Amino acid sequence: MNKFRFLTAGESHGKCLTAIIEGMPSGVSIDIEFINSELQRRQKGYGRGERMKIENDTVEITSGVRFGKTLGSPITLVIKNRDFESWRKVMSTAPEDITDDKAFSTFRPGHADYAGSIKYNQKDLRNILERSSARKTAADVAVGAIAKSLLKELNITGVSKVTQIGSACCPANFNEEIDIMRSKGDSTGGKFVVLYKNLPVGLGSFVHWDRGIDGRLAQAVMSIPAVKVVEIGTNPLGYQGSTYHDEIFIKNGEIGHKTNNAGGIEGGMTNGEDLVISAVMKPIPTMKTPLKTVDAKTLEETEAHFERSDVCAVEACSVIAEARIAWILADEILLKYGGDSLEELKMHYNK
Ligand code: EPS
DSSP states (O other): OOSSEEEEEOOTTSSEEEEEEEOOOBTOBOOHHHHHHHHHHHHOSTTOOTHHHHOOOOEEEEESEETTEEOSSOEEEEEEOTTHHHHTTTTOOSGGGOOOTTOOOBOOTTSSHHHHHHHTTOSSTHHHHHHHSGGGHHHHHHHHHHHHHHHHHTTOEEEEEEEEETTBOSGGGHHHHHHHHHHTTOOOOEEEEEEEESOOEEEEOSSSGGGOHHHHHHHHHHTSTTEEEEEESSOOTTOOHHHHSOOEEEETTEEEESOOTTTTEETTEEESSOEEEEEEEOOOSOOSSOOEEEBTTTOOEEEOOOSOOOSOOHHHHHHHHHHHHHHHHHHHHHHHHOOSBHHHHHHHOOO
């Protein structure tokens, strides 16, 4: 069973996003400014849409923290959707408010609309869009900031960097690539890398398929909306064993690896090197110049729905991936070392 557990809830234009986190030890310092700065990072990046001008994501902590420290009790985080004010009627929970305002029925190719409408038996695709929207990743990042707060206590830190936007591999050309897509009413994706430093050896395990930390991290990153590829370390395609594997040697009396093609994971366990995870995000499927599709109500061929959208959100995606990787690392730390308080965890944490 996971130690660091949580659920998030909330629709894109609903009142708020909520997360309840369980399993954090007591005594961990929680800096609300840090959580908010992580939320701000997720909102930034060239190519974000109009929604980001409306929102100014900040968190309210309504349980589990007192005087800046965790209590060991469930932590509740609330992020208000400012846009809710304009959607109050449309997103009402009361049956008497039922309306067709903002309803739509033309599937957006590449989004959750088609499969979601069949699965949940919905003809108004608003009922699918609202939770499938990447808006919910704001809650993911807030939860990630809590996980990062635990990791920070153990000097484990992460960073991320965008490495490709569309066909541009040089950062100097990223904005131009996005401008071209915007001018065409099109969208674009890209690639990013996340790196975590100072991890202990032996998080995860080889003994069962579902205990490998590589599999857990891959799921956490792959399930970010629009991520289609996850790589750990260097893509091994085309390498030879002799050039791919990282030779082991002694440096300053300690065991280390000469290279880090493994990306910090061998045999489903961390090996003490930096954790390196890259991912590819597909182009955003909501596009101003719409693709051909079908109307769920009339079953006639038509064009896809467009309200507003990002042209590119790869930078935001890298922040979300950092957060999700932090969830898994915090969970694996708690599984391996345990402790109801930070003091107890630190006593067990014998890196
Ligand atoms: C997003 C909020 C959404 C989108 C975007 C990400 O807000 P709205 O639907 O009101 O414009 O801007 O989500 C998508 C593009 C998508 O296809 O899901 C956010 O907060 O990140």
